Amino acid sequence: MSPRNRILGYVRGATASRPRVPHPGRFDGRFLVGDDRPPMERFAEQFTAAGGEVERFVDTEAAVRWLGEFTRGYESVTVGATVPGRLRPALPSTCPDLAPLGVSAAVAAVAETGSLVLDARDGRRTQLLAPTHVVFVREQDIHQTLVGAMVTLQPDLPSALGLHSGPSKSADIGQILVRGVHGPGRIVAAVIREAGPV
Amino acid sequence: MSERTRPSDYGAESARIVRDDPGMRTSITGAVRSKDEKRQAAWAQIDAGAWRDWARDVKTHVLTHLDRYLEEAEDALLRNGVTVHWAETAAQACDVVARIAADHDARRVVKAKSMLTEEIGLNESLEGAGLEVRETDLGEYIIQLLDEPPSHIVGPSLHRSLEDCRQLFHERFGTPLDASPEALAATARRILRNDFLEADLGVSGANFLAADTGTIALIENEGNIRISTSIPPVHVAMVGIEKLVPRFEDLAGLIQLTARSATGQGIGNYVSLIQGPRRPGERDGPDEVHVVFVDNGRTRLLADEHAWEVLRCVRCGACLNTCPVYRQTGGHAYGWAYSGPIGAILAPGILGLEAAMPLPFASSLCGACAEVCPVRIPIPELLVYWRERAVEEGLTPTVDGVAMKSWAALAEHPGAFALASDLVGALPLERTGRKLPVLRGWMGERAAPVPSPERFLSTSSGKEEST
Numbered sequence: 001m002s003p004r005n006r007i008l009g010y011v012r013g014a015t016a017s018r019p020r021v022p023h024p025g026r027f028d029g030r031f032l033v034g035d036d037r038p039p040m041e042r043f044a045e046q047f048t049a050a051g052g053e054v055e056r057f058v059d060t061e062a063a064v065r066w067l068g069e070f071t072r073g074y075e076s077v078t079v080g081a082t083v084p085g086r087l088r089p090a091l092p093s094t095c096p097d098l099a100p101l102g103v104s105a106a107v108a109a110v111a112e113t114g115s116l117v118l119d120a121r122d123g124r125r126t127q128l129l130a131p132t133h134v135v136f137v138r139e140q141d142i143h144q145t146l147v148g149a150m151v152t153l154q155p156d157l158p159s160a161l162g163l164h165s166g167p168s169k170s171a172d173i174g175q176i177l178v179r180g181v182h183g184p185g186r187i188v189a190a191v192i193r194e195a196g197p198v
Numbered sequence: 199m200s201e202r203t204r205p206s207d208y209g210a211e212s213a214r215i216v217r218d219d220p221g222m223r224t225s226i227t228g229a230v231r232s233k234d235e236k237r238q239a240a241w242a243q244i245d246a247g248a249w250r251d252w253a254r255d256v257k258t259h260v261l262t263h264l265d266r267y268l269e270e271a272e273d274a275l276l277r278n279g280v281t282v283h284w285a286e287t288a289a290q291a292c293d294v295v296a297r298i299a300a301d302h303d304a305r306r307v308v309k310a311k312s313m314l315t316e317e318i319g320l321n322e323s324l325e326g327a328g329l330e331v332r333e334t335d336l337g338e339y340i341i342q343l344l345d346e347p348p349s350h351i352v353g354p355s356l357h358r359s360l361e362d363c364r365q366l367f368h369e370r371f372g373t374p375l376d377a378s379p380e381a382l383a384a385t386a387r388r389i390l391r392n393d394f395l396e397a398d399l400g401v402s403g404a405n406f407l408a409a410d411t412g413t414i415a416l417i418e419n420e421g422n423i424r425i426s427t428s429i430p431p432v433h434v435a436m437v438g439i440e441k442l443v444p445r446f447e448d449l450a451g452l453i454q455l456t457a458r459s460a461t462g463q464g465i466g467n468y469v470s471l472i473q474g475p476r477r478p479g480e481r482d483g484p485d486e487v488h489v490v491f492v493d494n495g496r497t498r499l500l501a502d503e504h505a506w507e508v509l510r511c512v513r514c515g516a517c518l519n520t521c522p523v524y525r526q527t528g529g530h531a532y533g534w535a536y537s538g539p540i541g542a543i544l545a546p547g548i549l550g551l552e553a554a555m556p557l558p559f560a561s562s563l564c565g566a567c568a569e570v571c572p573v574r575i576p577i578p579e580l581l582v583y584w585r586e587r588a589v590e591e592g593l594t595p596t597v598d599g600v601a602m603k604s605w606a607a608l609a610e611h612p613g614a615f616a617l618a619s620d621l622v623g624a625l626p627l628e629r630t631g632r633k634l635p636v637l638r639g640w641m642g643e644r645a646a647p648v649p650s651p652e653r654f655l656s657t658s659s660g661k662e663e664s665t
Contacts, residue, residue, distance in 0.1 A: 027451030174360025183421025
């Protein structure tokens with residue numbers, strides 16, 4: 001018999017006479033963290049508290065202007081595959097492990113946890129390897145709860161989603177907090193208010 | 199410390215640590231007190247009672263339907279293009295990984311922090327097969343350089359101070375002895391970045407695995423897990439069979455509760471939700487993903503009428519942080535991967551009760567662990583359960599066992615108890631106190647108090663107390 005079938009056999013034998021316990025239901029509004037302020041406000045508060053930065057723009061035009069300023073001083077960039085043309089910095093493109101700056105587009109954000117939801121289809125190395133990471137997200141894609149974001153995204157999952165909720169950090173050296181250990185030490189959530197595609 | 203200690207060394211090791219290494223005790227106590235305070239603050243922001251009930255019920259539901267969810271998860275993983283393996287024992291699990299490595303002519307392995315791989319001794323096994331294995335979590339990296347086991351489920355290096363790390367990095371990488379924590383971290387980042395880019399294989403654990411979507415969920419703060427599971431061409435996830443959750447959406451609650459309980463954060467800085475290898479149109483990600491479902495004693499625990507509840511554990515470490523016994527020594531004294539209260543009730547199932555001795559006794563039964571367990575595992579009751587089993591099976595150290603059994607028998611018979619008390623009082627202890635067999639170990643360095651000729655319960659203070 002294969003290990004698979006033996007393990008499943010042990011499991012069946014172990015639980016055969018045990019009373020079955022039902023699933024307690026969705027982790028829904030009953031478990032809301034804190035209050036129900038507008039998602040943008042809560043997202044900004046949580047993301048900033050974790051050490052991230054938040055920039056808000058009324059429209060793409062304003063975001064483009066800010067990006068021009070922000071990227072001054074950088075020599076090259078790695079840009080996610082789904083970042084729209086207008087939001088791609090006017091810098092030479094380089095491979096993610098050499099780039100000083102990464103620019104991605106998030107598929108969603110979460111207010112209660114202050115998280116950006118990044119999709120593998122945008123490119124994982126761009127999300128992870130540059131020391132500074134700028135992530136564009138539409139304000140309308142900020143969900144109040146994590147479960148809300150997950151239920152929305154579930155029908156079309158990529159090979160991996162990454163929830164990024166602040167800069168990379170560690171307290172493994174003498175319990176002292178250090179940023180930028182493996183992932184980006186600086187992360188900016190650039191939130192665009194206007195409806196429609198970023 | 200290449201000779202690993204075992205649970206049976208607990209008595210000597212805990213004494214040695216407390217006596218010889220006060221610095222370690224200071225590091226540990228400070229670190230876990232701070233974690234415990236952060237958990238308290240994070241729980242105060244939520245309806246912790248309701249969250250814990252929900253999490254307990256999700257995990258109990260899974261454990262009472264585990265065969266169904268394992269099959270459902272296997273189907274979902276196969277649909278996602280993941281290769282699924284099953285391992286009954288630690289040795290089988292290590293063999294599976296070694297075989298995957300051999301199939302790809304792999305030489306270099308990067309590892310994301312995984313307690314399951316510590317449990318099964320994967321690093322030693324892969325190194326034995328000629329592979330280069332690199333831990334990439336900063337804490338794991340530090341203890342790998344020191345050749346030490348982790349001392350805490352969540353913070354493997356929390357027994358080491360900044361000074362210890364400075365000394366280590368100075369010796370290994372030539373950094374100055376007064377280097378800042380930032381400089382030390384930057385050194386590790388530079389070295390490990392290279393390892394990530396050159397690795398043939400990335401090995402991770404799993405915090406959870408959702409049966410409906412086949413999603414492997416991993417929580418962390420550094421980004422090394424995301425990188426280990428994104429850059430190497432092959433990703434192997436080691437998954438204890440108890441890690442399943444029914445639905446993708448259940449992850450939302452469990453991820454948040456685990457983070458709040460482990461570090462007091464609302465969520466880990468990075469959460470990976472992995473659905474398999476890179477798909478057409480994706481520009482990066484591993485070409486292959488393997489999941490290894492590991493039993494290694496879990497079905498034995500599941501079959502136990504009482505002990506199965508330990509399988510709800512989400513490995514947050516909250517019970518270690520609050521435990522007055524763990525706080526004195528840290529994890530090394532326990533002699534295996536999982537320390538503290540949770541380790542003491544996992545050990546009898548995973549190692550077998552005899553090999554786990556005396557860990558179920560390494561607790562004062564104060565109950566603090568039960569107060570903080572996010573999935574409401576009745577840890578003190580399970581400690582008592584394993585103690586009773588140990589006595590039944592004759593596994594308690596002979597002298598203690600006899601003493602406990604005799605005391606229990608006496609305590610149940612007041613007449614005999616009174617008689618025994620009188621007999622102790624009548625012993626000529628002024629001359630022979632140091633020779634009492636039961637107390638020899640304890641009294642070697644101490645003077646013996648002389649028992650009162652009068653029984654406590656027959657004195658006036660004893661009577662007042664007893665009314």
